[in-house]
Every structure is written in structure tokens, then in C-alpha cells.
Amino acid sequence: MADYQLIVIGAGPGGYTAALRAAKLGLHTAVIEDRECGGTCLNRGCVPTKALLHASQVWSDAHHCAGICADGASLDLPALYRHKDEISQTLSSGIEGLFRSAKVTLLRGRARITAPGCVEITGQDAGTVTADHILIATGSVPARPPIPGLELAMTSDELLKGTDRLYRSIVIMGGGVIGVEFATFYSDLGCEVTVIEGLDRLLPGMDRELGQNLAQLLKKQGVRVFANSMVQRVEQGEDGLTVHFTTRGKEDFVTGEAVLSAFGRSPNWKGLFADGLQPETDGRRIHTDENGQTSIPGIYAIGDVSSPVQLAHVAAAQGTACVERLAGRTPSVRLDLVPGCVYCRPEIASVGLTEADGKARDIPVKVGKCTLFANARTMIAGTGRSFMKVVAHAQTGVLLGAQLMCEHATDMIGQLSQAIANGMTARQLLAAMRPHPTFEEALGEALEELVAKLPE
Numbered sequence: 001m002a003d004y005q006l007i008v009i010g011a012g013p014g015g016y017t018a019a020l021r022a023a024k025l026g027l028h029t030a031v032i033e034d035r036e037c038g039g040t041c042l043n044r045g046c047v048p049t050k051a052l053l054h055a056s057q058v059w060s061d062a063h064h065c066a067g068i069c070a071d072g073a074s075l076d077l078p079a080l081y082r083h084k085d086e087i088s089q090t091l092s093s094g095i096e097g098l099f100r101s102a103k104v105t106l107l108r109g110r111a112r113i114t115a116p117g118c119v120e121i122t123g124q125d126a127g128t129v130t131a132d133h134i135l136i137a138t139g140s141v142p143a144r145p146p147i148p149g150l151e152l153a154m155t156s157d158e159l160l161k162g163t164d165r166l167y168r169s170i171v172i173m174g175g176g177v178i179g180v181e182f183a184t185f186y187s188d189l190g191c192e193v194t195v196i197e198g199l200d201r202l203l204p205g206m207d208r209e210l211g212q213n214l215a216q217l218l219k220k221q222g223v224r225v226f227a228n229s230m231v232q233r234v235e236q237g238e239d240g241l242t243v244h245f246t247t248r249g250k251e252d253f254v255t256g257e258a259v260l261s262a263f264g265r266s267p268n269w270k271g272l273f274a275d276g277l278q279p280e281t282d283g284r285r286i287h288t289d290e291n292g293q294t295s296i297p298g299i300y301a302i303g304d305v306s307s308p309v310q311l312a313h314v315a316a317a318q319g320t321a322c323v324e325r326l327a328g329r330t331p332s333v334r335l336d337l338v339p340g341c342v343y344c345r346p347e348i349a350s351v352g353l354t355e356a357d358g359k360a361r362d363i364p365v366k367v368g369k370c371t372l373f374a375n376a377r378t379m380i381a382g383t384g385r386s387f388m389k390v391v392a393h394a395q396t397g398v399l400l401g402a403q404l405m406c407e408h409a410t411d412m413i414g415q416l417s418q419a420i421a422n423g424m425t426a427r428q429l430l431a432a433m434r435p436h437p438t439f440e441e442a443l444g445e446a447l448e449e450l451v452a453k454l455p456e
Helices: 013-024 039-044 046-064 077-102 177-188 208-220 312-326 355-360 376-381 409-421 426-430 441-453
Strands: 004-009 029-033 105-108 110-115 118-122 127-136 140-142 169-173 192-196 224-226 229-237 240-247 250-256 258-261 265-267 299-301 340-342 348-352 365-371 387-393 399-405
Touching (some): 004 013, 004 312, 013 039, 013 077, 013 312, 046 077, 110 127, 127 312, 169 250, 192 240, 208 224, 208 348, 208 387, 240 258, 340 409, 355 365, 355 387, 365 441, 387 441
Parallel strands (some): 127 299, 192 224
16 A cells, blocks of 8 residues: 555645645645755745845835935845745745645655655655655756856856845846846846847747837836847956857847846756656656646656746646546646736736737737826836737637736736636626726726727
8 A cells, every 4th residue: 555645746836736735635645845845936936036026126116206315225135135035934834834734744855756656765754655646846947058158157046045245237148037037126226237038029938019018118227138149158257257149140248247047947857767767758848648647657747847838826726737637626727828927117917818829820809908108006106118908809809818017917917817717708807897096997998999899
């Protein structure tokens, strides 16, 4: 008889959510983790980054808000990093408390799957444990492409460990979510920032207008942005680190006191399987079927290690769905509707289809858009060019997607996700009264424009 019904490897958002849900459904569950509970998200990613961004926004607002003089204000960077660490530690300890309450066994150490249903642990709780099912939730690590001199650059993991002083200048290689969030943080604090992106715009995985608009706003803040630019090498010089790159066929370079490598993240499963026990892969990711099962029966994988969409809430949703299927339940979460959030300034959030997606898939769509120039809250906050777009089926009016770039966009995208998940039409969502003065009023205006384009 197996020691457990389910062993989860990894206590990040996907792993701990899956384990707690499994325990609630009556499965005898253990979690194996060799670092802090909470994974990258709580300790080296989402949460600490947002803690830094909150502080930098307060600093920036204090220096740019009409009627406030912040002369003489000082920045205590070590205290800021200590505060960030305290938040992560509190949340991580909270997860351990949830495990105890749910009677989930937490085993400390590094896991290695030696056979289906069998896991060897090295470390604090060394030994061998068995289970009916194994769920891999080992997440991802910063990607390190083969660029000469890249070892001179920091990854987000290293940058978030902290520094005693603020860099005077920083070069950020990569204009995705990680890159633009750190560009926002350092720009807020007055650092000279350069962003180099290989594709034609920032945030290349999102609606084109979002990335283009963000680049304009960052440039107004003094950030240099080089799109369509490929990094060739990084070198140590007398004045700092020099990043050489090609842009539109021409060679160029930029020097900074520090360089951040923000080329995305790679699935983390090195050394997880014993020799002769290798799962099928999709490139670097572990391949799974519609139930989350790998090519090895009884072994499942969720989150960054197997998903092309590397987001904490995707991992959590996949973990929930996977254990619900194992318990004979119908999954309670839709996995095909993923909201994406970027904590730049102003915030960016999107869900569902863009107008370009509709055209690419031959889906007739109509779009309603509101630019927030005259929105009272936007004028008060002084956040610059902001907008909201909503996308609906051109014939039925059913909502298909939304793209927001405005203050509190990440808090508002949930209602649009809910509306799309429930098949609501633009008219139905427009029927809700929106309070004044709020950023959300602009959503009503975007819906009004959209409804006017739809058949009666």
C-alpha cells in the first residue's frame, strides 16, 4: 500500500494550491519542497517585485503630485528590501500553516522520481516515499541564452536578493513582463534605464497597442527603448558593463552600472527523473495531455514546467483541475481563459481574444474603445495616456476579450474574465451601473461604443 494517494513535488502556487485542494477532496497528500514554500511567485517573482513597485510608485507620486513638495525625502533601499523579504516570509509561513491545518505532510528535501509512484528524497527528510499519483509542480528558472558574457548580467532572482545602493544606470535585456516591470521600478527611482527587446515592440505576447503605448510612456519618463534589437555580447568595461547589440542591421552599444537578463524563464525539471525514466517533451516543457498527465502513467505536471503560459494563477488553476479529475470531479475552473497582468505604470491587463486574434482565426469581431483623457480619476492620478478596449463577436455580441491599460487594470480584469467565462454579451455587461468618479466608468464608455457597432 502506498504511503500517500498523492505526492506533489514543489510548493509554489501550483503545487500548494493542488495539495490543499486534494486534501479537501479527501486525498492523503504530501508535498516535497527543498526551498521556501510559495515558490518563485512568493519569494523570487510576483510578490517581491510588486512590493518594490508599490514603494517606487509612492516615491514617484510624492515627487510628481501637484501640491506636494518631497524635497529632502530619502530612499532607504536596504529597508525596502527587508520589507519585501518580510512580506514573502509571512506569506510562506502562512502556506506551511495551511498545510498543517489541512493535514498535508510537508517533506523537506530534493525529489527524484525513480519509478512511477516512487520518489526518492535527499536532504532533511531523506528517504523514499510512494504514492498512487505524483504531481510535478517544479516551476521554472530564469532563461540563460548562449550570449557571450551573459554571466556578467544579473537575473531577476539575483536582483531581488537586494543591494545596498541604487544603481545609477541599468540595461535591461528583454522587453517582456519581467523587463518592463523592472524598468518601471528603476525609472520611478530616477535611475537611467535602457530596455533592449528582440521583437518589434515591448510586451510582444500582448495586444500590439499595449506594447507600443507603453514604449511611448517609458520614453517620456526618460527610458531608452530599443525594439527589433538583438543582443550580441556583454563586456566588462572601465565605466561598467557594455551591452553590444544590433538594431535594424546596425551595430550599437549601451553601458550601464548593472545589466539585467530578462529573457524569460525555462521549465525547471533538471535531475527530477532517474536515468531511463524520461517523459515526452514539447521542446523544453514536459508534455501533458488534457488531464495534465505526462507520458508516464500516474505522473502529472502543471504550471511553468509544462505550460506554455507561465503565470502563477495558471499553475494554480491547472493544479486545482488536475486533482479534481483525480478525485472524480469535473474541473471547476476554465483553463482556456487566462487573464494576464503587467504591473507597469499605468497597469496593463488583458484576457481573451484581441482584434488581431479574431482576424487570424476568421472570427468576425467588433471593438469598443475608450481613451481615458477625460476620465476624472485618470486626470487626478496623472497617469498619462490610458485606454480600455473590449472585443465581442460581431453578430452575437458575446464578449470575447478585453485589453486595459489604466490604473487598477489588474483589479478590474476579473469582472471581464467572469463575463467572458459566462458567455455574457456586451449589452448585458453594459447594463451594470458604474459608480462615479472611477476608472471603471471608462469601461462603460467602451461598451457603449461597442454596442453601437453591433446589430440590434
